[in-house]
Amino acid sequence: METATAPRHRSAATTPETGRIQARFAALKAEGRGGLVTYVMAGDPDREASQAILNGLPAAGADIIELGMPFSDPMADGPTIQAAGQRALKAGQTLRGTLEMLARFRETDTDTPVVLMGYYNPIHSWGVDRFAADAAAAGADGVIIVDLPPEEAPELTGPLNAHGLHLIMLAAPTTDAARMPAVLAHAGGFLYYVSITGITGTRSADETQVAEAVARLRARTDLPVAVGFGIRTPEQAAAMARAGDAAVVGSALVDRIAKGEDALAYVAALAEGVRTARA
Amino acid sequence: MTKALNTFRAGADENGHFGIFGGRYVAETLMPLILEVDEAYQAARADPAFQAELDGYLKHYVGRPSPLYFARRLTEHLGGAKIYFKREDLNHTGAHKVNSCMGQILLARRMGKTRIIAETGAGQHGVATATVCALFGLKCVIYMGQTDIERQAPNVFRMKLLGAEVKSVTSGSATLKDAMNDAMRDWVANVDDTYYLIGTVAGPHPYPTMVRDFQSVIGDETRAQILEQEGRLPDSLVACIGGGSNAMGMFHPFLDDPTIRIVGVEAAGDGIDTPRHAASMTGGRPGVLHGNRTYLLQTEDGQITEAHSISAGLDYPGVGPEHAWLKDTGRVEYVPITDAEAMTAFQETTRLEGIIPALESAHAVAQAMKMAPDLPKDHLMVLSMSGRGDKDVNTVARELGVEMGGSL
Numbered sequence: 001m002e003t004a005t006a007p008r009h010r011s012a013a014t015t016p017e018t019g020r021i022q023a024r025f026a027a028l029k030a031e032g033r034g035g036l037v038t039y040v041m042a043g044d045p046d047r048e049a050s051q052a053i054l055n056g057l058p059a060a061g062a063d064i065i066e067l068g069m070p071f072s073d074p075m076a077d078g079p080t081i082q083a084a085g086q087r088a089l090k091a092g093q094t095l096r097g098t099l100e101m102l103a104r105f106r107e108t109d110t111d112t113p114v115v116l117m118g119y120y121n122p123i124h125s126w127g128v129d130r131f132a133a134d135a136a137a138a139g140a141d142g143v144i145i146v147d148l149p150p151e152e153a154p155e156l157t158g159p160l161n162a163h164g165l166h167l168i169m170l171a172a173p174t175t176d177a178a179r180m181p182a183v184l185a186h187a188g189g190f191l192y193y194v195s196i197t198g199i200t201g202t203r204s205a206d207e208t209q210v211a212e213a214v215a216r217l218r219a220r221t222d223l224p225v226a227v228g229f230g231i232r233t234p235e236q237a238a239a240m241a242r243a244g245d246a247a248v249v250g251s252a253l254v255d256r257i258a259k260g261e262d263a264l265a266y267v268a269a270l271a272e273g274v275r276t277a278r279a
Numbered sequence: 280m281t282k283a284l285n286t287f288r289a290g291a292d293e294n295g296h297f298g299i300f301g302g303r304y305v306a307e308t309l310m311p312l313i314l315e316v317d318e319a320y321q322a323a324r325a326d327p328a329f330q331a332e333l334d335g336y337l338k339h340y341v342g343r344p345s346p347l348y349f350a351r352r353l354t355e356h357l358g359g360a361k362i363y364f365k366r367e368d369l370n371h372t373g374a375h376k377v378n379s380c381m382g383q384i385l386l387a388r389r390m391g392k393t394r395i396i397a398e399t400g401a402g403q404h405g406v407a408t409a410t411v412c413a414l415f416g417l418k419c420v421i422y423m424g425q426t427d428i429e430r431q432a433p434n435v436f437r438m439k440l441l442g443a444e445v446k447s448v449t450s451g452s453a454t455l456k457d458a459m460n461d462a463m464r465d466w467v468a469n470v471d472d473t474y475y476l477i478g479t480v481a482g483p484h485p486y487p488t489m490v491r492d493f494q495s496v497i498g499d500e501t502r503a504q505i506l507e508q509e510g511r512l513p514d515s516l517v518a519c520i521g522g523g524s525n526a527m528g529m530f531h532p533f534l535d536d537p538t539i540r541i542v543g544v545e546a547a548g549d550g551i552d553t554p555r556h557a558a559s560m561t562g563g564r565p566g567v568l569h570g571n572r573t574y575l576l577q578t579e580d581g582q583i584t585e586a587h588s589i590s591a592g593l594d595y596p597g598v599g600p601e602h603a604w605l606k607d608t609g610r611v612e613y614v615p616i617t618d619a620e621a622m623t624a625f626q627e628t629t630r631l632e633g634i635i636p637a638l639e640s641a642h643a644v645a646q647a648m649k650m651a652p653d654l655p656k657d658h659l660m661v662l663s664m665s666g667r668g669d670k671d672v673n674t675v676a677r678e679l680g681v682e683m684g685g686s687l
Contacts, residue, residue, distance in 0.1 A: 072582040073456060073568060075463045076306040082450055094580045120304060120567045125581030147304045147567065151294060172308035174470055179311065197308055198468035 020113040020141045021166065021189040024063055025224040025245060034241025035063035036274045037226050038267055039117065039250030041084035042067050042101050043093025044257060050088070053263055054105050058112045060264040061271020064226075064246065066144065069098050069118030076146045078201035080251040083258065095122050095131075099138040106139035115168055115189070117144040123156070132159035142166035142189040150182040157186045171217060173197050180220050190224040191217060193244060201251025204230035211243040234273025241274045287534035287610050290601065295484020295571075297604035303483040305570045308467050313570075316474075317485040319390045324492070329385065333493075336381050340414070341371045343378075343496065347504035347661070352631040353644075360515070360654035362647055363508075364634070364664040365501050367525060374637065374666030375497060375525040376407040376478060382493035384411040387474035394418045394469065397476045398462040400427055400455030400521075401591035401639075402434025403666060404478030409443035419443040422462045424454040427591055434670060452585045455595050459569050479522025480599030483570030487599050494528025501661055502532055509659055515540040515650070518663035519642040520613065521557070521593035523602045525665035534610060543602060544646045546588035547615030557586035559598045560606050560613045568596075573603040589618035589674065590638035592666070620645040622678055625668065637666035638674065 028035045038057055043050050057065050070085035070093050102114055116135055123131045142165055157167050166188030195205035214225050227240040228248030240247035249270055256263045290297040303313055323329040337343040346366045354362045367375035395412050399405030405421040412419035421438055425447045428435050438445050451457035466475045480487045505513050518526035520543045533539050548556035556562055559574045566575040568583055576584045576596035586596040605611040621638055624645035628636045647662050676683050
């Protein structure tokens, strides 16, 4: 039950290596605006084109980057991200390749937080300790594992935190007050609020409902809240960045990459929308 | 590890783990639903009225108990162990799948759910699900890979006749694993009214335990029947494994009888040394897919690979987590049988016993044919005849290279 006296969660790991996420949200707060989080699939449509897009994201206005790790069976994703993963895998993308892309990105950008996002099996296969070490060495700040709920998270949080990486947890509309302490027990970096019950890139959420949900989360944690799923337009991005601390755009961006459109110009338009939306 | 256990029948623990296997690896959006299913199932299991209702339907609708039949001619032909068939092929809808569907549909009704979704490979689970949905007037949506829809056309039509909507899955490899992905995507988008009726002992907890419990009627009946017919317990059990629900149901009541040799049969397709097989325990390694940690067919990079078997019902790159645990503890042996071996067993069973086995079950028969000749005549072997093979006659004709209207 929600009560005024409910214990507030504070982010656990704040080592120097993991400071990029906190620094970025602090800067956004100082600027008085919400942030733009952009998702791209590593290796989509191929390694070289993907690297160019990744490297161009900060200048186009992305505040935080989610770098997708392709998986053969992406159960929480809609058709757009599914297809992106298939394209990347077909083009030969591997987990090693994704970490190499991140390391190359870090040669030119040391400030933009990068969060690796994907499913558990490739990491399980790589080995969790080895993955945590290699992801940290490549320059990651955090990890989002879609199919790792708090019940199963301990096997990954230990290794990640030991290497200064955050496990970014997901909260959904179905996550009730009783579950929040379990979610927050493992959460670091920021909280990812899944704004709809559904898969990525499908329907869009209502701003008022999202704002209410974010308020409930804020009553429990000091972590910044990024809102995602179904955000397609600069207006929606602005609204969701206003409702939370940042808006996540994935499928709509990936869709433009698939169509060979100017993805970075689209990111610039989203960034413009988010920057003009004052909290 | 084996020595430390007093029982092989205690699992899973409260978080759904069988040793390192099992668990609940699903998106946060689904977690509250999974917990709700678990809570509802625990309550139902403790309610005698639920069991009484289920028993009534199993008896009068499914046709249980299924016979335990002494396969005299097959036994004489092989010249060794005395072979019994547990006749799940005689159940309504023609396979063991209905046992779990009946249990789960009663649970879904208790939970107030009005829409049922399920995945299917060969179509047997889809047909069984569509059947129980028709029985209770519930909306039914079946996810089926486009590849499977093409090779199992009669079952697709049966589902439609029963009132189900069959959704074609074209993502990924367009087979069973992709159908399961799409069913989970549906569930995450329809959390309020929908119950996901999983067809095997896999998926997030509590499904592996719940489906095993509902399927354990197979082993429980077998135990009583063999005691009545032979006055003692069997010496060996044999069953085929895709996800592993018929095997789990047969094996579980006997796991703590240490003298019984228990053998699970995986589909080896073209052979375990080729890329075309479905033997996740013999040829795979542990990983996480579809809500549980278990043995999986996967690449070095952790991508799930496509399974292959002549039997669509065994054509899955994973296996139930309790089987994975029973393999690692050594309590159950898991062995591979190829398409060719299963085809031979299919024909022998048909000609010697007048029973057309499902191609899935023919894998178990093929293993029995390997084991039986070297065993003494007083060795009692029980084989799970998990389904009937009428659905497979097109596949078999194609494999034999004959026209349906031609002569053999």
